[in-house]
Amino acid sequence: MGYKEILQNYADSPSNLLEAFHAIQDEYSYLPEEAIIAAADCFGVPAAEAFGVATFYSMFSIRKRGKNVIRICESAPCHIDGAADVVAALEKELGIKMGESTPDGNFALEFAQCVGQCQATPVLTINRKPYLNVTPASVPTILAEYR
């Protein structure tokens, strides 16, 4: 679905802007500039305001990024439990650094703050689905689901 169609589903209230952005990202993995401008139009707000929203929330990206967004939690409970080792394993396995996307456009790698699964640290999410008790050894298996 194109962003114009997506926006139509949310047009009835400005409250829906965040949800519309989520829906666009589900399709594109990021928020293309034209989509943000179209959203501003659709909700009757200045483009600057729509950009303000798009850049405020950590789940939104205005830069093109890989299709499957991997986010690794770096909050204290995950930090002390080996999040850095998981980061190293991810970087090695994907051949990219944190904040980058793989050249084939399949993966993006980002930091996240606590995702609310602190009973099973360290935690990462892929497209918002949580993976618990992650170890460097379990990284290849997790990624295989998305390859």
Added chain:
Amino acid sequence: MAVEMRIALRNYGKVDPNKIEDYLSRGGYEALKKALTMDRAELIDQVKKSKLKGRGGASFNCGQKWSFAYNVDADQKYVICNADEGEPGTYKDRLIMEGDPHTLIEGMAIAAYAVGATEGIVYLRGEYPELVELLRQAVAQAEAKELLGNFKLSVHIGAGAYVCGEETALIESLEGQRGEPRFKPPYPPVSGLWGKPTIVNNVETLAVIPEIILKGADWFSSIGDPEFPGTKVLTLSGDVKNRTFFEVPTDVTLRDVVFELGGGIRSDKKFKAVQVGGTSGAFIPESQLDTTIGHTKMALIGATLGSGAVFVLDDSRDLVDINFQITKFFEHESCGKCTPCREGTMRMRELVEKVNCGQGKAADLDLITKLARVMSTASLCGLGQTATAPVTSTLKHFSTEYAAKLKE
């Protein structure tokens, strides 16, 4: 001996969250039926008398908050459930919602009737996508059974911003804006969402409301610490054996939480510190573990109960390094609206990083203390005001760890 007592989690694991019938078979929606027969002022009075205080961190008297909104005349009022749960180490609201979504809906419907609102919104953090459908399904089930009358309930999702847990930032976000806190007053019960009277309550606060209505204010106020009665859901993380959750009366001690319920330290190491209330909470040393968890008692030792997160650390942990991680969190999450927080969280991170790297001097520790005072006094919202508690509490109780890292 610390014993669990479940009120917010009374149905957890006992009902299928997909089936309203399960909830009904355990007395679900009876409290709402009872509330609807009560006079509104009388209902609010009951909640006030129960001395229920908010479980989202700020511990404000729930009934009192409701009465502010009740007392304002308006064509529209709103009830918002704060399900943003962003405080690191906290996962209690997720447990309540995934185990028993109807208790939240029933609590919100009661709140709405009490203050005279017909619209409710759950603001759910974007990190819990599977709960969106579960909650919407539960609302649809309650509507199909005509349990909610004219109360309309919707679910909105956030997009990863800790500050949106602050109630006025949450409201901004719901209006489709950047989640920046508003200047107060006016407070939301007078002027909130779209300028209308709005009450914002935490998931856990709302989840206990049905039980208070059914069993009475006196029943509730006699549980736990009389100054902060009831139970609290605690979520354990870090170096503790049982990394899980417990709902306990508010008069249990931290020692019982860590060593009895938590099972103590998971390795053969020793206890060093526990941080309670999330990443904005103070670090508490062994010598203060006999404190009971109620908000007032915790305040006496310069700590908070906050969200009920309990982050346990063994004696191999580097508190300066952990604090560096925490200062990075606040630098990242500061919304940037007010200067003390925007600049302060950044400078605080710089200073703690410097000490953590072995480049700090004694004067840097003084600067940290001074900066912390400015931030906690002058920041616009709770984010900047509490961001410094981890650093100041560790400087107070574990100063040798900082001293050991200083350059000569």
